[in-house]
Amino acid sequence: MAGFPVYGFLASLPWTALAVAGVLAATFAVAVAQRRHSVMDVAWGPGFVAVAAVSWLLSAGTGDDGRRLLLLLLTGVWGLRLGIHIGWRARGGHEDPRYEAILGGAPGSRNAYALRRVYLPQGMVMFFVSLTAQVGMFATGPxxxxxxxxxxxxxxxxxxxxxxxxxxxxxxxxxxxxxxxxxxxxxxxxxxxxxxxxxxxxxxxxxxxxxxxxxxxxxxxxxxxxxxxxxxxxxxxxxxxxxxxxxxxxxxxxxxxxxxxxxxxxxxxx
Structure with a gap:
């Protein structure tokens, strides 16, 4: 891929995956404390912001600065707005019926089941969807x-x-x-x-x-x-x-x- 810093991009992937894991771990801790895993919805948008911010830092000096900044700002505005909106809407509430339907019949520990059925799938989706921003951060063309x-x-x-x-x-x-x-x-x-x-x-x-x-x-x-x-x-x-x-x-x-x-x-x- 002429002009694209393949090794720099590949080296960034463990760090962006760690950003996703960090957001999910913090969200899981809050969810267990509040006894409602629907707080994952609040973390959804900010999770993408965290990935974009890490990619922006790691792509410095390689990707096109205009594209890097544009992807960071647009992802940030979207993700933070969504997180604030859902957080405000869900304040003081109970478990969302969608999550209750998923976790209601959990075999054994409800929290362990939530890790497998909620956090792991959503984390994988978050990482995969954010590849658009991650790759774009390292793209060199104007x-x-x-x-x-x-x-x-x-x-x-x-x-x-x-x-x-x-x-x-x-x-x-x-x-x-x-x-x-x-x-x-x-x-x-x-x-x-x-x-x-x-x-x-x-x-x-x-x-x-x-x-x-x-x-x-x-x-x-x-x-x-x-x-x-x-x-x-x-x-x-x-x-x-x-x-x-x-x-x-x-x-x-x-x-x-x-x-x-x-x-x-x-x-x-x-």
């Missing part, structure tokens, strides 16, 4: 049009995720909305503006990395994130939990499942 497109896509995703979360928080503040469905604002155009935003953010980061060889080889990293959000855990589990709410079936029929799109008219509607 920023080009793909990186500019990536910044635009990141901004679109960040707006969708941030505004979508804010609109949902405002909706939940009104007791009259309890048990109902949010179908206004961004939620009128996609049932999951926050998940779509997350996917767009990581696709944008990929384009910034892919602007210079060998960043394009990390395409499976954002693909894994999108697959998890749209098909495996995020969208599927959320909709399963929401399915019993009055009006949700009609909401599903009229509103795009992931990519924002004008709402469809209900069957038989005018």
């Amino acid at each position: 920023l080009g049009w793909a990186a500019l497109l990536g910044v635009v896509l990141w901004a679109v995703g960040f707006v969708f995720e941030t505004v979508g979360d804010w609109q949902l928080a405002q909706f939940k503040k009104d007791p009259a909305h309890k048990g109902t469905v949010l179908n206004t604002g961004l939620w009128r155009y996609t049932r999951h503006p926050n998940y779509f935003g997350d996917a767009a953010v990581w696709t944008g980061l990929f384009l910034i990395a892919a602007d210079s060889w060998p960043g394009i080889l990390t395409v499976l990293s954002p693909a894994l994130m999108i697959w998890a959000l749209a098909g495996k855990t995020g969208k599927r589990l959320t909709e399963k939990a929401m399915s019993a709410r009055p009006g949700y079936k009609q909401y599903v029929e009229s509103t795009s499942g992931f990519i924002p799109w004008p709402p469809r008219r209900p069957a038989g509607g005018r």
Whole structure:
């Protein structure tokens, strides 16, 4: 790979893996103390920030400074915002039903089971998805049009995720909305503006990395994130939990499942 510091990048991998392990270990300690492993959700975004920060430090003097700084800032803004939002939302709460469903039938120690079923898989995903930023940090080529497109896509995703979360928080503040469905604002155009935003953010980061060889080889990293959000855990589990709410079936029929799109008219509607 001409121009790419292969050995420097490979030498950084144990340190970025250690950053992931450190975040997970600290999160596990807090989870055991609070008796709720859903604190992993709070650490998800900051974990990527920790990896990006370590990669930024280790790529100094090798990768393109503009790309390094851009990846650090964009990953940092996204990850810290997400961590603060989820932490504020979950303050003083109990175990999330999703985690209760996973850990409720734990054979033996619940905490040991959580290490295998929650922390290890999420740590592996965190490391793999963050390879986009890790490789991009060491890429030597200058920023080009793909990186500019990536910044635009990141901004679109960040707006969708941030505004979508804010609109949902405002909706939940009104007791009259309890048990109902949010179908206004961004939620009128996609049932999951926050998940779509997350996917767009990581696709944008990929384009910034892919602007210079060998960043394009990390395409499976954002693909894994999108697959998890749209098909495996995020969208599927959320909709399963929401399915019993009055009006949700009609909401599903009229509103795009992931990519924002004008709402469809209900069957038989005018």
